[in-house]
Amino acid sequence: MAKIAFILLCHKDPDAIIRQAEMLTAAGDYMAIHFDASAKTEHFNKIKAALKDNPNVTFARKRIRCGWGEWSLVQASLHAVEAAVEQFPRATHFYMLSGDCMAIKSARYAHQFLDGDDVDYIESFDYFESDWIKTGWKEERLIYRHWFNERTQKWRFYQMFEWQKRLGLKRDIPHDIQVQIGSQWWCLRRRTIEWILDFIRKRRDVMRFFRTTWIPDETFFQTLVRHLVPDKEIKARTLTFLMFTDYGMPVTFYNDHYDLLLSQDYLFARKISPEALELKKRLGALYADDEASFQISNEGRNLFKFLTERGRSGRRFASRFWETESTLGRERELMIVICKKWHVAKRLLERIRQATNVPAIEYLFNEESTALPDLGGIQATIGKRTRHRRALMRMLFDYFETDRLIVCIDPGSLDLLQDFCGDRSVTKLLEVQCNFTDDYLIGHAMRVGLAGEQTPPDTLERLLPTIRGDMNFESDQIRDQEFENHLILRESDPKDHQSDLLSRFLNIPTDRAREIAEPDYLFAD
Template sequence: MARIAFILLTHKDPQRVIDQARRLTASGDFVAIHFDRNAPAEDYRRIRDALADSPGVTFAARRMKCGWGDWSLVAATLETLRAAARDFPQATHFYLLSGDCMPIKSAEYARSFLDGEDCDYIESVDFFDGNWIKTGIRDERLIYRHWFNERRNKTLFYASIDLQKRLGLNRRLPEGLQIMIGSQWWCLRRQTVEAVLDLIAGWPQMVRFFRTTWIPDETFFQTLVAHVVPRARIRSRSLTFLMFTDYGMPVTFYNDHYDLLLRQDFLFARKISGEALDLRQRLGQLWQAEDQAFPISAEGPRLFGFLTGRGRIGRRFAPRFWETDGSLGRSRVVHLIVAKKWHIAKRLTRRIRTLTEIPAVDYVFNETEAGLPDMGGVASSLAKRERHRRALLKLMFERFEFDRLVLCLDPAALSLIRDFAADRAEARILFIDSRFDDDYLRGHMRRMGLASDSTPPEMYRRLLPVVRGDLEDEAERLRDMEFEHFETMAGHLPADLNAGAIARFLDVPAAIAQDLAATPKLFAD
């Protein structure tokens, strides 16, 4: 059975460290602690005194003054890892944690999970080809030597890089070592830890290289584990759930995140707010739970992105530079059916194809199969279609050999709607106004990935008004744009009003518009 030695890196709040160590060892596991030497000495003494009688707790032999981005974090981890490997021979796995981490599964579940597969869990992708670094310097992390910390002395940090660059002081990477990168939070088997420590002891030049790289906690263990362990035995992922905001800052979890955290496919989560006392208490009790099931839905990142994105209206709809030139042509008409309930819009386009000669396609920017003719490479992916939206429509006009075209758009696609309305071609909009009952909204949440079959009723209850309000807001923003040619139809409106809207939208005779409005089960869900 798996027994875990937790490598606990901490720098503040001694009582929280004490509580965390007692909680984790109460299940029969172990804890090795490093407490930052930048912290007050009396805080460290308090931790040592409180845990002196705990046989499952040990401490790093040396304490480091840790700084974000530099070697000290790796050095602190190594000191603590060596202590754990020495003092806890029964440990089968070594799990790196911070003081802001809390369990989101039980110890029973964690052991069963680790027993299920003989492998290491560490995110490890190729440094140069993996596209893992999104912002900041990249190759410069490795090829130049870093003696200064960017956060403590930004001027010297960048001056040092510029000087090395001007003098051509690029250095070679350690021969025979493929540099890997990934999250610093890992869980490794004992044999892997022992192999890494042996490699470090026998290869001092490699250690000297990493000592002067930038942010080595994202490359050191990731590289060494991949060097000593076959790829088939590495799962390139962390078992600690964390997310980042649009600004690159870690998301902090609070009391109302308990249900969301438990449904993620991870064993621990960070960062848990120090003020979230109820969440901390519940997660602390969870570690001791027995026979508890954990339905996994893993919708956390998508749900967080949805909820935070709602507060950024207007920022995502800026025109793309490659769309600012070109036109569909003054003589052409684009008929846009805008509907959140896609099945209604597609019933109408199917009927339009039957009763008129106007070409009509479906949600070409949302669905691969949308009634498109052969368009070549420009239609090979949804991303390419949206990126080359006007080129796509021009080709569609040419393929259909017609100067009018009907297509469907979701109300959320305001950038597309605004772009087509601004073209020299005439754009007409038919908005299908829909009512959304709770059953539809639940299905909508599942389709968006905000919920799953295992999502508890309480989460649905809390999300329903949020999602309903979001859909209503989409419709209001569409109306507020005050397009010149804008019609509305709805299932609750009289048939003659819907027929009139269709007649003006498509410029078809009244009889055909009435037949279209009377499409069987048009508004049925």
């Protein structure tokens, strides 16, 4: 009978990971865990302590910091795979999971399903001929080298890309490799996994190529499996049920999706909401139920498409989700940098991006030109962003696949701060108070139309105290709200104090926070 070694990549919610590991290994299967090195150390220690006596659980020998679209995700998978191969010699199949996945069939059903056909399950389609990539880059992912993360180091990412284009620094794809693409959620036989590990030891050229491709978790395993395994032994599908909205966001499943999930022709589903506690409880009990039977109708995607299309043609039967303005999510952490000098906050965010993997977005509610992903139009104007602020933030959390997000907000946007601080999510504020010289205030008056090149000096002299008073008033208003988790970082503070505040705000070690605060130009006008 099949014995599954689950390869779990995760970075949050230690209690859910512990429950997931205990549930899946109770049926006699195995699990190898890679917990993101950029996540909280105490969370990893909690997982290790809870599972240390479980012989069916092992951990990747090395933890690395993972970033969306980076080689690090593939490397983390390989570390976990290597640990599983070594630790679990009886494992017949290796199944890729995330912390947001849950079984939607019983263990008995899953084992019989895998025993029924001696094949690998992995989406694997020709990279150039298929239409798997709907929008955005295609050839550019492969023929140029990508050393930086587009989401956390956007400027460097695109600068390196533009320089390579200008200099004609295209590279060749390894001549004997036909690049494939597909979902990163696969289930492979032990023989295939061993072939892959042997291949990567021998083919350093292929490894060098994939290390600098963009989003290699959608191409690396998919290409190697097709290169190593006969076509008749590959089923180009995933065994994990997942759907995407018109906005490119993963559909999240809640308590009322239990019956729908069970009827799909899949073994697992992604993404299960962290708040769907009843659904998780029922699915956990189901996995251990050897008597459970399943009627497969597989209507999930067609049903979702049908209902979505009715909404687009004006025949909705319920409000769009952004019209209900629900919570950001209890497990999420929104960090807001408040600063009147936008250029100072933007410099600070760039330093934070360099030191952490936390996505950071500039003044999205204050600047129309702020770089945002395409979220179906909700991001198009400041008016829409502000009107549907919580929906926008939820979609950004989903887009970046993170539970931690940093945004900049002008101190005059008190209504936004009140709204976000009233949410069930954890909201932290870092108010950056700068010194305002007369020259800066005169420049500010000109930028906002209060003064011009020909404004007499005596008029400016009368105007400056009023502008300075307005800026102080905005800061006083924020303090009067007595928001929780409100930290104030002043330009005049010693570097050590600034580092301590950044460490508390970002929940990072003080030495890394000191790197962020160190540059003298941070507050320069």
